[in-house]
Amino acid sequence: MTSNMEENTVSEEAIRLAEALIFASTEPVSARRLAELLELRQLVPDGVDNLAAFVTAVLQALVQRYEGRGVMPVEIAGGWQFRTAPDLAPALTRVLERPRRFSRAVMETLAIIAYHQPCTRVQIEEIRGVSLGQNVLDTLIEAALIMPKGRKEVPGRPVLWGTTQDFLRHFSLRSLADLPRREELLVEVPENTGAMGRPQTEITFAQPDHATLPDSPAQTNVGLDAEAESTKPHVSGPEGS
Numbered sequence: 064m065t066s067n068m069e070e071n072t073v074s075e076e077a078i079r080l081a082e083a084l085i086f087a088s089t090e091p092v093s094a095r096r097l098a099e100l101l102e103l104r105q106l107v108p109d110g111v112d113n114l115a116a117f118v119t120a121v122l123q124a125l126v127q128r129y130e131g132r133g134v135m136p137v138e139i140a141g142g143w144q145f146r147t148a149p150d151l152a153p154a155l156t157r158v159l160e161r162p163r164r165f166s167r168a169v170m171e172t173l174a175i176i177a178y179h180q181p182c183t184r185v186q187i188e189e190i191r192g193v194s195l196g197q198n199v200l201d202t203l204i205e206a207a208l209i210m211p212k213g214r215k216e217v218p219g220r221p222v223l224w225g226t227t228q229d230f231l232r233h234f235s236l237r238s239l240a241d242l243p244r245r246e247e248l249l250v251e252v253p254e255n256t257g258a259m260g261r262p263q264t265e266i267t268f269a270q271p272d273h274a275t276l277p278d279s280p281a282q283t284n285v286g287l288d289a290e291a292e293s294t295k296p297h298v299s300g301p302e303g304s
Contacts, residue, residue: 072108072110072111072117072120073117073120073121073124074106074108076104076106077101077106077107077121078121078124078125078128080100080101080104080106081097081101081121081122081125082125082128082136084096084097084100085125085136085143085144085145086145088144090142090144090228091139091140091141091142091143091144091228091232092142092143092144093141093142093143094115094118094119094122094142094143096142097118097121097122097143098114098115098117098118101117101118101121102114122136122143132148133147133148133151134146134147134148135148137235138237139231139232139235139236139237140228140231140232140236140237140238141228141231141237141238144232146235163206165202165206166199168196168199169199169202169203171191172187172191172195172199172200172203173203173208173209173226173230175187175190175191176203176209176224176225176226177226177230177239177242178242180212180223180224180225180226180239181212181213181215181223181224181225182223182224182225183215183221183222183223183224184200184221184222184224185221187224200224206229207227207229208226208227208229208230208233209224209225209226209227209230210224210225210226210227211223211224211225212224212225226239
């Protein structure tokens with residue numbers, strides 16, 4: 064926890080430096096990188112003996128400064144980056160370019176890698192139940208969403224695949240631990256009883272033929288809410304009900 068002394072010793076210049084560094088960086092800025100720059104510019108007071116706590120205090124002060132603004136610094140992919148305010152996403156979807164579209168096969172493969180990494184091509188095929196085309200992997204590699212994570216020590220030594228830092232940025236995740244858990248993805252659906260007393264429940268998912276992801280590490284949260292709405296399950300009972 065940040066001490067009162069460290070909070071009180073945060074200078075305006077330290078906050079401005081953190082703001083400029085995060086704004087100018089194309090990659091998330093780590094606390095270590097900010098600490099090095101603060102020390103280089105001699106903005107760490109002599110009375111501070113816990114540099115990590117001081118950097119945390121600087122970042123907290125910066126976050127408070129941007130409360131209620133159109134953009135804000137957020138912790139993501141092991142660092143800090145400016146993102147648009149989530150409540151502005153509906154307004155921005157009307158003026159920003161349409162994000163890149165990926166096929167269902169690509170998105171399914173990405174989800175399997177994200178939750179089962181590191182995994183081989185054969186393991187991906189076993190989970191999906193169909194063969195995996197090289198073009199699917201090539202698409203994810205080109206988008207910088209997956210990368211080789213070594214080789215599995217079995218005959219043939221197949222490549223192990225895992226996600227990248229760009230994957231975390233695209234989905235606004237601080238780490239893989241922030242991925243939705245299995246129980247959060249399951250939907251409880253009430254059963255309808257038919258004329259014979261048997262449960263008759265039909266579940267259909269209104270998923271689009273293609274899912275979307277940004278072309279590049281775009282610094283927005285645009286489209287996430289809309290995409291989530293499009294994948295909600297629709298339940299219909301027996302015919303004629």
